[in-house]
Amino acid sequence: MTQTDPFEIFFAVPPGLETALCDEARDKGFAAPQAVPGGVVTRGDWSEVWRANLVMRGASRVLVRIGSFRVFHLAQLDKRARKFPWADTLRPDVPLRVDVTCRRSKVYHAKAAAERIERALIEELGATIDPKAAMCLKIRIEDDLCTISIDTSGESLHKRGHKEAVGKAPMRETMAALFLRQAGYTGQEPVIDPMCGSGTFVLEAAEIAVGLNPGRSRAFAFEKLASFDRQVWDQMRDAAPLSPCEHRFYGSDRNPGAIEMSQANAGRAGVSQWTEFHHRAVSDLVRPEGPAGLVIANPPYGARIGNKKLLYALYGAFGQTLKERFSGWRAAIITSDTGLARATGLPFLPLEQPVAHGGLKVRLFQTPRLR
Numbered sequence: 263m264t265q266t267d268p269f270e271i272f273f274a275v276p277p278g279l280e281t282a283l284c285d286e287a288r289d290k291g292f293a294a295p296q297a298v299p300g301g302v303v304t305r306g307d308w309s310e311v312w313r314a315n316l317v318m319r320g321a322s323r324v325l326v327r328i329g330s331f332r333v334f335h336l337a338q339l340d341k342r343a344r345k346f347p348w349a350d351t352l353r354p355d356v357p358l359r360v361d362v363t364c365r366r367s368k369v370y371h372a373k374a375a376a377e378r379i380e381r382a383l384i385e386e387l388g389a390t391i392d393p394k395a396a397m398c399l400k401i402r403i404e405d406d407l408c409t410i411s412i413d414t415s416g417e418s419l420h421k422r423g424h425k426e427a428v429g430k431a432p433m434r435e436t437m438a439a440l441f442l443r444q445a446g447y448t449g450q451e452p453v454i455d456p457m458c459g460s461g462t463f464v465l466e467a468a469e470i471a472v473g474l475n476p477g478r479s480r481a482f483a484f485e486k487l488a489s490f491d492r493q494v495w496d497q498m499r500d501a502a503p504l505s506p507c508e509h510r511f512y513g514s515d516r517n518p519g520a521i522e523m524s525q526a527n528a529g530r531a532g533v534s535q536w537t538e539f540h541h542r543a544v545s546d547l548v549r550p551e552g553p554a555g556l557v558i559a560n561p562p563y564g565a566r567i568g569n570k571k572l573l574y575a576l577y578g579a580f581g582q583t584l585k586e587r588f589s590g591w592r593a594a595i596i597t598s599d600t601g602l603a604r605a606t607g608l609p610f611l612p613l614e615q616p617v618a619h620g621g622l623k624v625r626l627f628q629t630p631r632l633r
């Protein structure tokens with residue numbers, strides 16, 4: 263596999279968000295993306311791998327398939343692993359860990375398979391194997407086909423590199439970006455989160471509007487691969503100009519600590535000039551001057567807060583406030599509890615697929631423009 267040969271690239275995402283991620287990949291210009299269980303598949307060269315890590319807001323990881331071969335027993339796995347061109351992709355001075363899964367194959371013992379792969383890497387490449395290494399080699403043996411992939415991201419891509427303060431039960435940035443997309447947000451309207459926590463929805467909306475790449479502030483595993491070109495990467499990372507933005511993005515929360523967190527996070531993300539955060543309850547939410555936009559929130563739900571009666575009152579107040587003050591705006595709520603969503607009294611559109619989040623299945627409940 264050379265620098266310019268196209269190969270398979272996989273964008274990972276929580277189940278239920280594959281279609282939204284595929285839409286993003288298409289909008290970002292990746293070649294013929296296809297939604298598959300757990301992610302999106304496309305093809306490209308190494309520069310497209312780097313670009314994906316830099317610009318994809320919804321992907322949690324970017325994996326590259328670097329090769330595959332048939333294998334029917336451990337001795338054959340050992341032989342073919344030793345002949346595999348590891349040095350085309352991996353550097354011997356960068357420690358790595360090996361993650362093996364086996365399904366419906368004659369080689370069914372993942373630990374034994376991992377031992378063969380690791381031995382080949384040590385003896386043929388001179389690699390150091392470390393179970394805590396940031397660089398991860400993923401081996402999938404399914405239907406007797408051994409597929410070898412590299413996790414090019416390292417830390418999950420929801421870690422943008424500029425958000426230090428988080429509250430309880432935070433919404434991951436990657437999921438927030440895809441929920442914004444599902445709610446029809448394109449960066450051309452104001453956004454309000456009246457239960458903003460650490461400001462995730464507000465920051466994501468502002469970054470989308472002004473054209474800030476999500477991966478601009480962090481390092482990636484691909485920077486320690488043999489295929490990496492620092493000069494090309496630096497040019498790619500520094501190339502994006504900011505877009506003009508006439509809108510503002512608002513967050514509020516009844517917890518003053520959340521407002522402090524959000525303001526600090528906005529400062530680190532470089533979007534303070536487009537964002538405002540206010541200490542207020544949902545019932546005190548104020549419609550800002552200017553055009554209508556999107557109100558989006560990830561309110562507490564039953565598994566996070568014990569007293570359901572208080573939650574029904576919160577959702578009811580939220581819905582009433584929107585109906586009274588936000589004519590022309592759209593609303594979107596992420597919750598695991600359909601009963602709580604209905605307590606808002608809002609006119610929801612047909613539901614999106616459920617999405618795994620924090621051990622629960624959550625859904626996006628969204629409205630048309632409110633009357």
